[in-house]
Amino acid sequence: MPSLLSDPLSSEGLKKSKHKKAKEQSSPLEQEDRGKMKSKKSKKRKADEEDKSDIVSDSSPEVPEKKKKKPEANDLAVKKLKGEETDEPESGSDVDDPNALSNFRISKTLVETLNSRGIKALFPIQAMTFDLILDGFDLVGRARTGQGKTLAFVLPMLESLINGRIKASRKTGYGRPPSVLVLLPTRELAVQVHSDFEVYGGAVGLSSCCVYGGAPFRAQELSIKRGVDIVVGTPGRVKDHLERGTLDLRALSFRVLDEADEMLRMGFVEDVELILGKVEDASKVQTLLFSATLPDWVKEISARFLKADKKTADLVGNEKLKASASVRHLALPCLKSTRQQILPDIIRCYSSGGRTIIFTETKESASELAGLLPGSRALHGDVMQQQREVILTGFRSGKFLVLVATNVAARGLDINDVQLIIQCEPPRDVEAYIHRSGRTGRAGNTGVAILLYEPKYKFSVSRIERESGVKFEHISAPQPADIAESVGSEAANAISSVSDSVIPVFRSQAEELLNSSGLPAVDLLAKALAKAAGFLDIKKRSLLSSLENYVTLHLQTGNTIYSPSWVLNIKCISNLLVIMDFVRFVFSVLGRYLPQEKVQNLESVSITADSYGVVFDVPADDVNEFLEGKGFCTLPLDEAKKTLPKLLRRFKTRLALSLSRSWKHCLHCKIGITKAPTQGEEGSVVEVVVSMVDNVVVDSPVVEVAAIVAEEVVEVEAGITSSRGIERYSCFNPNFVAGNSL
Numbered sequence: 001m002p003s004l005l006s007d008p009l010s011s012e013g014l015k016k017s018k019h020k021k022a023k024e025q026s027s028p029l030e031q032e033d034r035g036k037m038k039s040k041k042s043k044k045r046k047a048d049e050e051d052k053s054d055i056v057s058d059s060s061p062e063v064p065e066k067k068k069k070k071p072e073a074n075d076l077a078v079k080k081l082k083g084e085e086t087d088e089p090e091s092g093s094d095v096d097d098p099n100a101l102s103n104f105r106i107s108k109t110l111v112e113t114l115n116s117r118g119i120k121a122l123f124p125i126q127a128m129t130f131d132l133i134l135d136g137f138d139l140v141g142r143a144r145t146g147q148g149k150t151l152a153f154v155l156p157m158l159e160s161l162i163n164g165r166i167k168a169s170r171k172t173g174y175g176r177p178p179s180v181l182v183l184l185p186t187r188e189l190a191v192q193v194h195s196d197f198e199v200y201g202g203a204v205g206l207s208s209c210c211v212y213g214g215a216p217f218r219a220q221e222l223s224i225k226r227g228v229d230i231v232v233g234t235p236g237r238v239k240d241h242l243e244r245g246t247l248d249l250r251a252l253s254f255r256v257l258d259e260a261d262e263m264l265r266m267g268f269v270e271d272v273e274l275i276l277g278k279v280e281d282a283s284k285v286q287t288l289l290f291s292a293t294l295p296d297w298v299k300e301i302s303a304r305f306l307k308a309d310k311k312t313a314d315l316v317g318n319e320k321l322k323a324s325a326s327v328r329h330l331a332l333p334c335l336k337s338t339r340q341q342i343l344p345d346i347i348r349c350y351s352s353g354g355r356t357i358i359f360t361e362t363k364e365s366a367s368e369l370a371g372l373l374p375g376s377r378a379l380h381g382d383v384m385q386q387q388r389e390v391i392l393t394g395f396r397s398g399k400f401l402v403l404v405a406t407n408v409a410a411r412g413l414d415i416n417d418v419q420l421i422i423q424c425e426p427p428r429d430v431e432a433y434i435h436r437s438g439r440t441g442r443a444g445n446t447g448v449a450i451l452l453y454e455p456k457y458k459f460s461v462s463r464i465e466r467e468s469g470v471k472f473e474h475i476s477a478p479q480p481a482d483i484a485e486s487v488g489s490e491a492a493n494a495i496s497s498v499s500d501s502v503i504p505v506f507r508s509q510a511e512e513l514l515n516s517s518g519l520p521a522v523d524l525l526a527k528a529l530a531k532a533a534g535f536l537d538i539k540k541r542s543l544l545s546s547l548e549n550y551v552t553l554h555l556q557t558g559n560t561i562y563s564p565s566w567v568l569n570i571k572c573i574s575n576l577l578v579i580m581d582f583v584r585f586v587f588s589v590l591g592r593y594l595p596q597e598k599v600q601n602l603e604s605v606s607i608t609a610d611s612y613g614v615v616f617d618v619p620a621d622d623v624n625e626f627l628e629g630k631g632f633c634t635l636p637l638d639e640a641k642k643t644l645p646k647l648l649r650r651f652k653t654r655l656a657l658s659l660s661r662s663w664k665h666c667l668h669c670k671i672g673i674t675k676a677p678t679q680g681e682e683g684s685v686v687e688v689v690v691s692m693v694d695n696v697v698v699d700s701p702v703v704e705v706a707a708i709v710a711e712e713v714v715e716v717e718a719g720i721t722s723s724r725g726i727e728r729y730s731c732f733n734p735n736f737v738a739g740n741s742l
């Protein structure tokens, strides 16, 4: 099993930890094998400074006979969570499941509480870490989103407090200082984790309180003063309590950093370090760090604040897929301007009637979108804390089914029945993609995550694919047939469920409608179904850009439009000429058959990857005129043939048109890449320079052509800095491999 920080807790490792005695009595050959494994591990440890932990726990107590099967169950559960096939029997009894609760040192009351919430066995991350935490080790735990990291620390800590190591020393009286401190990056997460402590801790007589900013300080102070066993909170407010002397960490036995990477990202570095540093004798405190992702600097934290013999349980490791495997990851091209129109249809088609979370990049767009989508609410940092709680409660309880949120809701939030995640644009940060998409497909359930992107930013989708290991299914905007399929049956059920008692009352009007409409009864019924499903009209939507009332056409030229070397040629100056040639070619051809104003209405022209064709969007009303153009085979890509041909590149048509008009200006500008790529990493920053030859005064399209050209191979990173006659673009070239000269 892969590991990032150290060798993970493989099932083999667990087996070994639990059967030390068996290990001692095993054959020399077996011991030699183990020796080899250990030396492999020690090599790994050498390679990585952080890797001081080992998976073999010698301190595990006697384990009941049944536990010997545990590693197999881990494998099974891991497979299940990864979405792989398992040979698991349909209804295996708990006794057969080595991860069954009865196989762990969990007290009866806790088992009953877990059972009452439908939990019969531990998830792999929980099974891997339970004994280690109970036996007193510091730990770094890593698993994909939704795999139960919260209970992985809650359960063994509670057991430690009530039955384990801490039982004897734990203070219990009025005014006792807390034994456990859990830090989380957001208030919502703190509330969520606190509610788990209330349920499970409450069941075994342990009290807890939640402290976070935006809520009255005094009430928190009073509950701490009365004495609590567990404090859950956000770093800022915990720090406030420490500074005001209202929180005493002297009796602390556990400190937990959940989503530590996010805490640091959110700027809590100093607060977290201050809080961790407040513990006077760190050797007496067990520190646990859980996260779905472990960027480098989390290693730093774990090296500084966790003990040298810490353990690491890593269910992700170096595996390529970092995002949830139980989620279908889809990518859909869509212009920003059409987003609002297609979102309701996407929700209808993919949410299976469950909850949807839409992620936007800014608070403003979250509010704006929520205002436009009926039945949705916005959640972001500018919403008052009290209101945020009301909104989350409403969403959890099903009062409304669509939440439009910023990253506030990306991390950790565990909400039942979120079937669909929509991300309005590719996040810059791949971890944001992983966490947002992880709000669905939790606890072994399935879900759908749809990433919307502007066609010209397709490279961002490839970047996320590359870095997260996700393989996107590329889809087009829902077409009328898709919508009818997904909502039609619901509408049909709704109509079927209407009592027959309505028939005599409505019959005469129905007959009148049938006679007056001139439609066959079945067509009229189809209209009634559409109305029941909320449709008064079905608009066509183009496959290429999801434009309403546009149709995507495919023009096949019969000749290659470009040569393969064209694609490989990343020297911008020649690219520019080829693009201009192409623009002129397409528009001159279309212009031969169509009035100029029709050609100008084309949207999003794309070249097909086979080099023989062009795909573009035209207004639905103009389709026939385009189809009648002689000499060309122009096919509408309609509902029947739902997939686009593989496309090579696309550019903004209106811009291209204006370019073709200012073609002569382009001849007077020279575009080149002047700066050597940095570092030699894959994907480097380069600089595109557009210099105007002959001092010809050029207009903005010439500048934009550089952007088009740049877009071909590079992502324009910085704004344009302009000096007389020269435009500079700082660009990122994701395809550039060190060593290639430009």
Ligand SMILES: Nc1ncnc2c1ncn2[C@@H]1O[C@H](COP(=O)(O)OP(=O)(O)OP(=O)(O)O)[C@@H](O)[C@H]1O
Residues within 6 Å of the ligand: 118, 119, 120, 121, 122, 123, 126, 143, 144, 145, 146, 147, 148, 149, 150, 151, 291, 292, 411, 412, 413, 414, 438, 439, 442, 443
């Ligand atoms: N052993 C279990 N059996 C069944 N359900 C479980 C089990 N453990 C946890 N769950 C449920 O799984 C869901 C996800 O758990 P949790 O929120 O702890 O995941 P997570 O790994 O912390 O995810 P994230 O990284 O997104 O924060 C919760 O609803 C939780 O109640």
